[in-house]
Amino acid sequence: LSDPLRSLLVRHDLRATRGRLNVLAVLQSTARPLSAAEVHERLAPERADLATVYRSLESFADRSMVRPVVLRDGVRRFELAERKHHHHLICDRCGSVQDLAACNVSPFESMARDEHGFQVTDHAIEFFGICQGCRALSP
């Protein structure tokens, strides 16, 4: 079919089922990473069981369709992997999460290699602080 979500699933050897389509749709319609519980909440009552949400997210992560994101609160969230590599700005007041495109970490990687013999293959960066909206409310 021409349905993009459907074909995304098929392309990854997953059957296009109601539960998985709904989970994908929620992820796509939300800018920030969501936990299993958050995805489930956003689903109409009979759209998918919480266990199905867990299982779907896990399958998606196995196939790199989504990327797991773990912030400081230790909660596992997921975002669509089609999004470009980026990092996160997390607001300490309202909890919002924005993306930050910038990513020049080569100086760090050289240092890891030269001083620790560590071969870096991936990295994660999180910035904490106050977002624009919250600063406007009480500067």
Added chain:
Amino acid sequence: LSDPLRSLLVRHDLRATRGRLNVLAVLQSTARPLSAAEVHERLAPERADLATVYRSLESFADRSMVRPVVLRDGVRRFELAERKHHHHLICDRCGSVQDLAACNVSPFESMARDEHGFQVTDHAIEFFGICQGCRALSP
């Protein structure tokens, strides 16, 4: 007293009890961040209940005596806060965690401010890859 752990607790308005002293001693004797369960395992049988370990770590974190660290596995670990600001090199093979002192993130922070109006107050960086030891075993 001259016992440094004891006075560290007293200085933060905490009673110097057996449980807390033991938890602190474990953290001090270990290079990498530890979870509550890991601290408990390292304690001789009757040194402190798991619930006490949780409560101690929480009190310490409230007083900034320890710093919580959450890696990709979502597990909450703690390291003594007296250690200088640094980031982590996490080995995907053996799970070891080393410190990386380097930390020049001002370009990122300017970008966060200029392009998103986000005021950065703190940050965390993790690098994933293969450590020296594991590379030696199978390069």
Added chain:
DNA sequence: CTAAATGCAAACATTTTGCACGTCG
């Protein structure tokens, strides 16, 4: 039609809490 996916409930794992007793200061 068959293999795969789902719902539901039970099992697990982890963290938190209530309360009686013990300990620090």
Added chain:
DNA sequence: CGACGTGCAAAATGTTTGCATTTAG
């Protein structure tokens, strides 16, 4: 002695699993 801390067990949370039933292909 009195407040604070601890152990123990129970409760609350979050995640995984087994199994009978449904559904995609």
